[in-house]
Amino acid sequence: MTFDLSARLAERHAAHLYRRRPLLESPQGPLVQVDGRELLAFCSNDYLGLANHPDVVAAMQQGVARWGVGGGASHLVIGHSTPHHELEEALAEFTGRPRALLFSTGYMANLAAVTALVGRGDSVLEDRLNHASLLDAGLLSGARFSRYLHNDVASLASRLEKTDGNTLVVTDGVFSMDGDLAELPALCAAARARGAWLMVDDAHGFGPLGATGGGIVEHFGLGIEDVPVLVGTLGKGFGTAGAFVAGSEELIETLIQFARPYIYTTSQPPAVACATLKSLELLRSEHWRREHLARLIARFRQGAEEIGLSLMDSPTPIQPILVGDSERALQLSARLRERGLLVGAIRPPTVPAGTARLRVTLTASHSEAQLDRLLDCLAQCWPEVADA
Ligand SMILES: *Cc1c(COP(=O)(O)O)cnc(C)c1O
Numbered sequence: 001m002t003f004d005l006s007a008r009l010a011e012r013h014a015a016h017l018y019r020r021r022p023l024l025e026s027p028q029g030p031l032v033q034v035d036g037r038e039l040l041a042f043c044s045n046d047y048l049g050l051a052n053h054p055d056v057v058a059a060m061q062q063g064v065a066r067w068g069v070g071g072g073a074s075h076l077v078i079g080h081s082t083p084h085h086e087l088e089e090a091l092a093e094f095t096g097r098p099r100a101l102l103f104s105t106g107y108m109a110n111l112a113a114v115t116a117l118v119g120r121g122d123s124v125l126e127d128r129l130n131h132a133s134l135l136d137a138g139l140l141s142g143a144r145f146s147r148y149l150h151n152d153v154a155s156l157a158s159r160l161e162k163t164d165g166n167t168l169v170v171t172d173g174v175f176s177m178d179g180d181l182a183e184l185p186a187l188c189a190a191a192r193a194r195g196a197w198l199m200v201d202d203a204h205g206f207g208p209l210g211a212t213g214g215g216i217v218e219h220f221g222l223g224i225e226d227v228p229v230l231v232g233t234l235g236k237g238f239g240t241a242g243a244f245v246a247g248s249e250e251l252i253e254t255l256i257q258f259a260r261p262y263i264y265t266t267s268q269p270p271a272v273a274c275a276t277l278k279s280l281e282l283l284r285s286e287h288w289r290r291e292h293l294a295r296l297i298a299r300f301r302q303g304a305e306e307i308g309l310s311l312m313d314s315p316t317p318i319q320p321i322l323v324g325d326s327e328r329a330l331q332l333s334a335r336l337r338e339r340g341l342l343v344g345a346i347r348p349p350t351v352p353a354g355t356a357r358l359r360v361t362l363t364a365s366h367s368e369a370q371l372d373r374l375l376d377c378l379a380q381c382w383p384e385v386a387d388a
Contacts, residue, residue, distance in 0.1 A: 016326040017347050027052040028239075030366045032342070039342040040370055042360045047208045047317045048289045049365030050239030050279045060240075063274025071267035076256070079267035087273040090280055091244045095214065095232070097224055099252035100244045103261075104268040106203055106233035107133040109243035111140060112259035113199060113229055114168065118143035123163035125156060125196075126170045129178065132350075134170050134201055143168070150175075153186040160194040167194065168229075173202030173216035174209065177351050177359060179314030181205075184216060188226040199229035206283075207237020208293055208317050213283045224248065238283060240276040242268050289364035293317055296362045296371055303375035307382055320346070320357040321378075328385050329356035335381040341374060 012018050026033040028051040032041045050056055063083060073079035084102050091100035103109035114137035118124050124138040128147040138145045144164060149155035156169065169191045171182045184200065191198045202215040210218025217227055224230075229251065234242040245255060255262055283289075300319055304311050310322040323329040329345040336343050336358075347356045362371070 016330055017349075022342065030363065030370055034342060037340075039337070039340055040373060041342040042362065042366070042374055043342055043344040044363065045204065045236035045361060046239050046365075047204075047237045047293065047361070047363050048213075048239065048283055048286075049363050050207075050237075050282060053239065053279070053282065055282065056239060056275050056279045059278035060271050060275035063271030064269075067270035067274070069269055069271070071269055073267070074263060074265060075267050076263055081267070081270045081273075083270040083273035083277070084267060087277050087280075088244070090277060091232070092246060094280060094284065095217070095230060095246040097230065097246035098249050100246040101252045101255050101262070102268070102273065103243040103245070104241070104265060106201070106231070106235070106243035108261040108265065109231050109233070109245050110134050110201060111137045112255055112261040113231060113245050114138055114170065115141045115261070116255050116259035117141075117197070117199075117229070118166055118168050122165035123167040124170060125159050125163070125167065127151065127172065127175075127182070129175050129352075130170060130172050131176050131201060131203065134172070138170065151180070151183050153183060153190050156187060157190045157194075160190060160196060163194070163196070167191075167196035168199055169196050170199045170201070172204075173200045174204035174316050174318065176204055176318070177320065177346055177357070178312050179204075179316045179318030179320060180312060181209075181216060181219070181315065184220050184222060184227070188222060192226070197228045198226065199231065200227050201231040201233075203231070203233040203236055203243075204316065204318060205237075206232040208290060212287075213237065213290065234276050234279075238276055238279045240279055241272050242276065293362060293364050296366055296368070299368065299371055300360070300362060300375070303372075304378070307375070307379045309378065309382060317362040319360045319362065321360060322355065322357050323385070324354055324356060326356040329358060332358055332381055332385045335384060336377055339377045339381070341377050343374075 022034045028046050071079040088100045088102050110133040118141050120142045122143040124143045124145050126147050129150045146159050205215035207213045209215050230246045232244050234240045312320050326347040333345040343358045346359045
């Protein structure tokens with residue numbers, strides 16, 4: 001036996017599932033330089049347009065000047081610096097939770113929270129469309145792992161009857177590939193009725209959702225009793241990098257004591273925390289970003305409907321166009337690219353088989369004219385691909 005990597009790669013190719021990385025040769029924004037060409041992009045998660053905001057850039061530059069570059073050590077040794085600490089305090093205040101804990105990535109925050117809370121003899125129940133990091137965390141935890149039907153409270157409730165030990169129910173807040181919202185009030189009620197804890201990963205809700213960008217819990221008005229474990233990531237709506245878990249004093253101390261993905265890694269560069277403190281300020285106060293985004297979303301949905309595109313039940317900046325077949329999704333993406341537009345084709349295994357799609361994302365930096373250009377190009381390209 002030997003590793004036959006070329007056969008694996010060839011198989012992926014043949015199934016139209018081969019991945020390539022577009023090379024970004026400019027900062028993030030609606031107009032980007034990619035693989036030597038200027039394109040109008042509708043695929044970043046920089047929903048509020050903060051990734052290249054001059055004030056955020058300046059905050060990071062000043063942070064580097066004051067704090068240097070590297071975190072230098074793990075948080076528990078000597079890597080927990082003042083900007084990290086201030087950001088944690090600001091995120092706790094922002095989320096209305098007693099404490100928040102900063103991580104370098106959302107993937108790690110999810111691994112940390114799930115594995116610190118449940119283990120062998122416990123149970124973890126997850127929405128079947130949860131982000132890969134949440135599913136991986138559930139498997140890694142060693143707890144009894146079960147997936148309920150997407151956003152289906154009855155399916156969750158029936159699984160809650162068969163759990164052992166401590167039970168953690170885990171869901172995306174905004175589903176990353178569909179853009180729909182978790183039915184949080186009903187999920188909370190089902191979990192609470194059984195003494196289970198609910199963990200919400202709102203990577204795509206913080207920023208665009210809620211009156212002050214507080215995400216899905218602000219949108220539904222849910223407190224810490226409803227959602228004891230709240231995760232946010234900083235690389236999307238915040239436009240920077242990292243993630244946080246917000247919750248009770250005991251929850252955060254438990255993570256600091258027991259969460260291996262927290263303990264055994266170097267802290268993020270302090271200057272990144274300086275940048276996030278600035279972007280948090282803009283995210284909360286500049287309501288025009290959310291308002292503009294809401295107008296773009298409504299305009300896109302109306303225009304797409306007129307073209308006859310198949311959209312999903314999404315009130316968020318994630319507006320996927322369902323294509324179904326992976327090859328056709330790639331074709332549609334390629335035709336748009338010929339016309340100067342960049343929209344990613346999302347294929348299995350990232351999404352379930354037969355549900356390949358174009359994942360259109362809108363940001364507060366897009367103009368209405370740019371959105372209209374997308375709709376015009378879709379109107380031209382869609383019939384060619386749909387009839388193919
Ligand atoms: C992007 C994402 C993550 C991972 O966050 P990173 O900071 O990019 O590692 C986790 N959960 C969800 C739902 C995401 O969309």
